[in-house]
Amino acid sequence: MDPRKNKICKKPEEKDCRQTKPCGRREFLKGAAKAAALGGAAMLTGCGGGMLGSKEELSLRWKEYFKKHYRLMTQEEKEGTVRRLESLAKIQNGVNIQMSSTAPIDGVLFGYAFNVTRCEGYMECVAACVKENNLDRKSNMQYIRIFEMEHGQLTPEVGNAKFYHQVPVEDHFYMGVQCNQCQNAPCVKACPTKATWQEPDGIVVVDYDWCIGCRYCIAACPYYGRRFNWNDPVVPEEEMTKKQHYLGNRMRGRGQMEKCTFCVQRSRAGRLPACVEACPTGARVFGNLLDPDSEIRFVLKNKKVFRWKEDLGTDPKFWYFVD
Amino acid sequence: MKTPTLNHWLYGIWVALLIMIPADEAYTAEGGVVDTYKNATAPFDENTVDAALSLPIPSVLVTERYQGGRFWVETRKDKMQRFKCRQCHNNKPVKVTRAAEIAHGQIALKHGSESRPLSCYTCHKKDERDFLVTEQGTKIDMDHSYQMCGQCHFRQKKDWVGGAHGKRISYWAGQRVVKNCTGCHDPHSPRFKKRWPVIYSPPLSKSQ
Numbered sequence: 001m002d003p004r005k006n007k008i009c010k011k012p013e014e015k016d017c018r019q020t021k022p023c024g025r026r027e028f029l030k031g032a033a034k035a036a037a038l039g040g041a042a043m044l045t046g047c048g049g050g051m052l053g054s055k056e057e058l059s060l061r062w063k064e065y066f067k068k069h070y071r072l073m074t075q076e077e078k079e080g081t082v083r084r085l086e087s088l089a090k091i092q093n094g095v096n097i098q099m100s101s102t103a104p105i106d107g108v109l110f111g112y113a114f115n116v117t118r119c120e121g122y123m124e125c126v127a128a129c130v131k132e133n134n135l136d137r138k139s140n141m142q143y144i145r146i147f148e149m150e151h152g153q154l155t156p157e158v159g160n161a162k163f164y165h166q167v168p169v170e171d172h173f174y175m176g177v178q179c180n181q182c183q184n185a186p187c188v189k190a191c192p193t194k195a196t197w198q199e200p201d202g203i204v205v206v207d208y209d210w211c212i213g214c215r216y217c218i219a220a221c222p223y224y225g226r227r228f229n230w231n232d233p234v235v236p237e238e239e240m241t242k243k244q245h246y247l248g249n250r251m252r253g254r255g256q257m258e259k260c261t262f263c264v265q266r267s268r269a270g271r272l273p274a275c276v277e278a279c280p281t282g283a284r285v286f287g288n289l290l291d292p293d294s295e296i297r298f299v300l301k302n303k304k305v306f307r308w309k310e311d312l313g314t315d316p317k318f319w320y321f322v323d
Numbered sequence: 324m325k326t327p328t329l330n331h332w333l334y335g336i337w338v339a340l341l342i343m344i345p346a347d348e349a350y351t352a353e354g355g356v357v358d359t360y361k362n363a364t365a366p367f368d369e370n371t372v373d374a375a376l377s378l379p380i381p382s383v384l385v386t387e388r389y390q391g392g393r394f395w396v397e398t399r400k401d402k403m404q405r406f407k408c409r410q411c412h413n414n415k416p417v418k419v420t421r422a423a424e425i426a427h428g429q430i431a432l433k434h435g436s437e438s439r440p441l442s443c444y445t446c447h448k449k450d451e452r453d454f455l456v457t458e459q460g461t462k463i464d465m466d467h468s469y470q471m472c473g474q475c476h477f478r479q480k481k482d483w484v485g486g487a488h489g490k491r492i493s494y495w496a497g498q499r500v501v502k503n504c505t506g507c508h509d510p511h512s513p514r515f516k517k518r519w520p521v522i523y524s525p526p527l528s529k530s531q
């Protein structure tokens with residue numbers, strides 16, 4: 001028996017049974033790696049430790065590397081990791097960010113409705129989304145795609161998303177496509193590392209640090225709602241949104257998935273997602289599905305609504321409606 | 324010889340029904356998000372979201388009620404360049420030369436059908452220029468211009484009161500503050516203009 005292993009295993013604050021179970025391998029490796037690194041660090045101090053950054057940075061990165069899965073963290077641990085990421089952003093890029101780990105609000109299930117009649121294809125929502133969510137400017141990543149469709153076309157798959165001319169065009173309508181935040185999400189089922197899951201308020205989120213970049217979720221998603229970082233995202237500092245959320249618009253890395261989160265950093269603070277706020281025609285409606293007085297419930301009750309690919313049983317929380 | 328076969332069939336149907344009925348019930352009980360929201364009838368306590376309690380912008384209380392009670396509309400008068408109108412339009416005639424062109428030259432009236440377009444006094448009150456006036460002659464405050472537009476565009480107004488038309492400002496929670504009709508539409512030329520999109524979508528590459 002390795003005495004170290006036993007020592008680490010007997011953490012009194014560990015109450016969650018899921019936590020104590022994998023104690024053996026993970027915690028043992030962690031302990032062993034710590035010991036190895038201590039030796040390594042002792043050597044490094046002799047020959048210029050500046051190569052790997054300051055001692056503080058090294059310690060922060062170390063702790064970040066061995067943190068738990070976000071869902072298994074307590075609120076204090078979440079606060080801790082958020083503070084660490086803030087300090088790391090300051091040390092590594094000199095950016096002052098405010099990150100939060102706001103929990104879902106009780107009695108809230110977010111729903112979204114898109115008015116196909118009203119959308120005119122001005123793409124203000126896309127621009128606002130890129131800005132708000134710190135999307136990669138190098139690969140021109142966008143969460144939202146607006147499809148220009150002729151009257152009579154029934155699915156965006158036959159529409160044109162690459163239009164660039166004056167809009168709106170006669171006899172055409174515009175249909176926005178983004179993550180549908182399915183209640184029965186195929187991407188969640190496909191993920192082999194449980195790096196993506198649905199939060200109690202209905203938002204499907206990704207723990208970027210837990211993602212291994214296998215892209216199974218892209219293959220599983222019937223709505224083309226997921227995006228992959230082929231390179232480290234490039235966002236100019238002056239354009240960066242500094243108010244961030246751990247599960248939302250914080251900076252991702254190369255080889256990580258990301259997706260629309262209904263702007264979790266905004267919606268959990270009672271604000272509208274950036275796309276809804278930016279829409280110049282009021283084609284986007286957002287609100288709490290569990291609130292009978294909300295606007296989204298009015299739309300669902302009084303307008304002609306449909307969901308895209310409803311027959312797949314994904315149960316999306318994203319409705320389209322016509323006037 | 325016929326009765327046993329009939330019984331056989333009946334037994335078969337019974338067994339099939341016994342399997343199908345519970346299966347059907349199980350399927351419908353599973354529900355999904357539509358059932359979830361339809362079963363949620365208790366009013367939502369807005370106070371659970373603490374970030375959205377104050378009115379973020381100047382607004383006035385709407386005279387009508389929506390499903391959740393009272394709501395507010397963004398003010399209009401403080402955003403108008405030359406309000407109050409009676410600074411020029413008092414009881415005396417305006418004597419400045421080309422005054423209409425200087426003050427209101429940018430207005431291109433394109434509202435109503437081509438055969439019967441609207442004129443200034445369809446909406447503006449002739450003897451009291453700070454106000455609008457309905458077809459029935461009711462005086463309407465500029466901040467409450469939705470009452471004016473709702474005369475003809477009653478369907479849009481119904482949707483606007485409920486929340487399917489128009490925009491809520493900034494917050495989905497807290498006090499409901501919405502844009503006025505004039506917040507998005509130019510009342511003199513209400514149709515949205517044809518223009519270039521602000522950004523374009525790059526061609527789909529790799530997995531995006």
